[in-house]
Amino acid sequence: MRVFIVYCHPSEDSFTRNLCDAFMKGITDSGNEYILSDLYAMDFDAVMSEKEYLRDANYRNTPDIAADILKEHEKINSSDAIVFIYPVFWTEAPARLVGWFDRVWTYGFAYGEKKMKMLDKAMILCSAGNPLERLERLGLLASMKKVMLGDRLFGRARSMEFVVFDSTSRENRLRSEKWETNLKKAYEKGKNFFTECKTEFSVDDRIFTAIENSESGEVSDQTVFCYHQKDDVIWADYSGGSIVKGMLIGKIDAEHNLHFSYQHINSAGELKMGTCDSEPEIKNGKLRFYERWKWTDGQEGTSVIEEF
Numbered sequence: 001m002r003v004f005i006v007y008c009h010p011s012e013d014s015f016t017r018n019l020c021d022a023f024m025k026g027i028t029d030s031g032n033e034y035i036l037s038d039l040y041a042m043d044f045d046a047v048m049s050e051k052e053y054l055r056d057a058n059y060r061n062t063p064d065i066a067a068d069i070l071k072e073h074e075k076i077n078s079s080d081a082i083v084f085i086y087p088v089f090w091t092e093a094p095a096r097l098v099g100w101f102d103r104v105w106t107y108g109f110a111y112g113e114k115k116m117k118m119l120d121k122a123m124i125l126c127s128a129g130n131p132l133e134r135l136e137r138l139g140l141l142a143s144m145k146k147v148m149l150g151d152r153l154f155g156r157a158r159s160m161e162f163v164v165f166d167s168t169s170r171e172n173r174l175r176s177e178k179w180e181t182n183l184k185k186a187y188e189k190g191k192n193f194f195t196e197c198k199t200e201f202s203v204d205d206r207i208f209t210a211i212e213n214s215e216s217g218e219v220s221d222q223t224v225f226c227y228h229q230k231d232d233v234i235w236a237d238y239s240g241g242s243i244v245k246g247m248l249i250g251k252i253d254a255e256h257n258l259h260f261s262y263q264h265i266n267s268a269g270e271l272k273m274g275t276c277d278s279e280p281e282i283k284n285g286k287l288r289f290y291e292r293w294k295w296t297d298g299q300e301g302t303s304v305i306e307e308f
């Protein structure tokens with residue numbers, strides 16, 4: 001199996017360079033292979049030209065794609081998975097990697113009538129100066145994950161993982177204290193990359209819509225559910241169709257079944273509540289949940305939600 005690594009850091013004298021090396025060693029030690037785009041070493045041109053802008057903005061599926069971009073497309077479509085390795089700069093990837101997405105995610109390849117293959121797995125390995133707790137508390141981690149997983153990689157990989165190596169700024173003593181442990185973790189991420197792919201399961205940042213419902217149900221194919229997960233706690237907000245605003249919270253068990261209570265306001269202005277148990281299934285590469293729900297007035301029903 002092959003993984004395409006997109007690595008972006010301005011300096012060889014960095015934690016992130018070591019992190020990338022450890023991950024690559026893990027991949028080769030597992031008997032798999034990688035190909036690498038080292039964006040600084042390649043002097044990758046991250047600035048979208050006017051011609052490229054007009055092609056993509058006008059949804060023109062013309063064949064005039066630059067040779068450096070065609071090479072990146074080829075690397076993606078000849079791989080099973082993709083990994084991005086970078087330091088967090090201002091709660092984003094470095095500009096060169098942001099520009100990589102601007103130029104490589106072309107119309108007709110990454111969106112529209114996509115030629116880009118559905119990858120088995122996408123992983124982000126990023127280093128961040130801040131402690132994880134602070135990134136979570138301020139909503140910065142959620143924003144980083146939303147942009148990478150919920151937009152750039154959304155619908156382009158069957159499973160996704162976002163791994164942060166936190167507290168790595170130079171003035172932080174944890175940078176050196178956690179150096180070896182972090183590199184070991186990066187190595188293990190490489191070593192177990194394709195095996196973990198088969199077992200990993202999370203509903204975090206996954207978006208669903210209802211594809212079937214009983215008559216007494218209120219959600220429909222117009223209702224969008226945005227799920228989140230932290231450890232065994234899951235929550236989601238949902239809206240659309242006859243749902244003005246809904247929220248649910250509950251737990252995920254060892255078999256990946258969801259058990260939650262939900263409440264929403266419908267378009268008639270009523271506050272409705274209930275409980276639901278939900279069983280997962282992967283169908284055509286998409287995650288589905290078979291739901292059995294019960295309103296507080298005792299009425300029961302079933303529905304199916306499927307990932308977008």
Ligand SMILES: Cc1cc2nc3c(=O)[nH]c(=O)nc-3n(C[C@H](O)[C@H](O)[C@H](O)COP(=O)(O)O)c2cc1C
Pocket residue numbers: 009013014015016017087088089090091092127128129130131168169170
């Ligand atoms: C221009 C710049 C912007 C940064 N912005 C952030 C940030 O928004 N959040 C954060 O946690 N760390 C931020 N950092 C810290 C880097 O992520 C951190 O220094 C890096 O991960 C340490 O690893 P390195 O040795 O590979 O550079 C920033 C660093 C630089 C140089």
